[in-house]
Amino acid sequence: MSKPQVLIAANPQNGIVWSKEEQNSKLGAVAEVLELTSSSREEFYKDLSSGGKYANIVGIYRHNDSASAIGIFDKDLIEHLPKSVKYIAHNGAGYDQIDIAAATAKGIEVSHTPGAVDAATATVGAFLAISAMRQFYRAEVNVRNGQWKSGLSPARDPEEKVLGIIGMGGIGKALARRLIAFDMKVIYHNRNEITPPPDFPCTYIPNVEDLLKQSDIVSLNLPLNDKTKGSFGKKQFDQMKDGSVLVNTARGAVVDEEALLQALDSGKLFSAGLDVFPDEPNVNPKLLQNDKITVLPHMGTETRDSQKKMEILVLDNLVSALSGKGLLNQVPEQKK
């Protein structure tokens, strides 16, 4: 019997980047691997339909880069997938580009890559927290412009300040471990208190407002979905301490950008560290021109090491599912 077909819907030019060998040896052992060649959504729909080259695919390896060719996995695209599709294995911890409800309705199981992203993303969070407090972006611009310390005002230490983490998942915990070493005090909010408690000192705060009132640095570490979209806005900024710092390595759309700009202008926020924006790769020029903050172009896991870890985890999810053992990292919404 022929092997089930798996479509690699990743970067339209390169496909899987760091794990071609494993793509052949691991996935190739249990599946016939097809690469995405469709250059538009319209063409993709044709390729998915009866008689098309992807008409019988059982699994999909999905990376956000595929969106540049075929768009995101919204309801419309998912409804165009052939009945044969059972699994979408997503490369990324955040999977807001996939309509989970639509997938579930079609009996498609979706996995993501938690864990594999934690260290690298938490390192970005720690970097942004330190850089924002210490005003290191301005300082570097000064050196490169030949101005040395001219115009720089004294910055602040992260040491002994309060770090408030919203979303104490894998990344939140990894961030807490990093910044606790700098003598920061960690408090957190989560949908539920974590039990047993994490293996580092931290305090659960059941009410977000209380967390905001106590924090010198607030870090957003929660997923983007219908409930969290735009959930951090004027009300939340008003509740933050004067002169505090916001760090966002989650998703840009969790934050109301107008409210963020207001909070920066008014001095409510001393600074911010942002790795994510609502409409990447487009970024509000007002943020790009603000030299009191630190910004990065979604670098959370942009290293060959993490990219490879994530690719392998996606392949492992597919191999596990196709071998009858089910997905390894099915998304929480589907695990009821």
Added chain:
Amino acid sequence: MAPKILLMGELFWAGPDAEELLGGIAELVPMKSQSREEFFKDCAPGGRYSDIVGIYHEHLSDKIVGPPNDELINALPSTCRWFAHKGAGYDSVGVKAAKARGMGVSNTPGAVDEATATTAVFLLIATMRRFSWCEANLRAGGFNPPGVEESARDLSGKTVGILGMGGIGLKMANYIRPFGCNLLYHNRRPNSLAPPDVKYVSELYNFLGQLDVLMVSIPLSEKTRGFVGEKEIRTMKKGSIIVNTARGPVIDEEAMIKALQDGHLGSVGLDVFTKEPEVDQRLKDMKHITLLPHVGTENQDARRKMERTALVNLKEFLTTGTGPNLVPECQ
């Protein structure tokens, strides 16, 4: 009349501490000399500072009277028995002349540790992950710089070596630990305070050859000028990184620049340079490195701690005859 302490420079944050520590014990006299020549006159017999018993020195005063080298130390009145320098690095202070005339010199170790170590860890992350390049690219209208995934690396599992396990080195080790790096250190002698998971490597070239990142944390002296030179850099792995928060001249800057140009060094993170505030244009033109203008302790909390430590040394000198941070050269 209260003994006079000359204030060379300014107290930015520790005004209240000065009141608390020296109030009633000494008079803090701001230096008004407008030039080095005038300062020497002011210190000579009959001059307005000819009866000072101690000095609080911070480097901004060097702009007016020049560095407190042997020549300046020898020009001080004989009544001056203590020179409290604000700063951990005291390579600008004439300790030879001070020792010869039996004058104590103190610095401010400890007060700088956290802020400097934090700066060092920032540089470690920024260089491994190529963040300066990324941020500059983003602000110029791009997004991920093309090819950054090739050179940017995770910190997890990488080998980081701390050269100089003093107060700052110890803090660095604790800050770096949760990032999952393998930690080594090299020092003149093993430090009993070093945590067990930071392995001592006694032979310098054995140490250098194992590293993905070298964190430089040794003081500048005649012995350590150019300590990290051509041979040491080439002993390191291709693509490795150097972070320097100590003093620029500890590294042979020319050798470092060459190694960056030919790719032997993957990146460098520098808070210090050979001739501050000048920075070599070749460094300023490199996108893949990270540069800071000696801001290791440029924040309110560290600055105040440093100022207070210098004041404590003066208070202890006045009340007991010696201060807690007498530098080794003057012991």
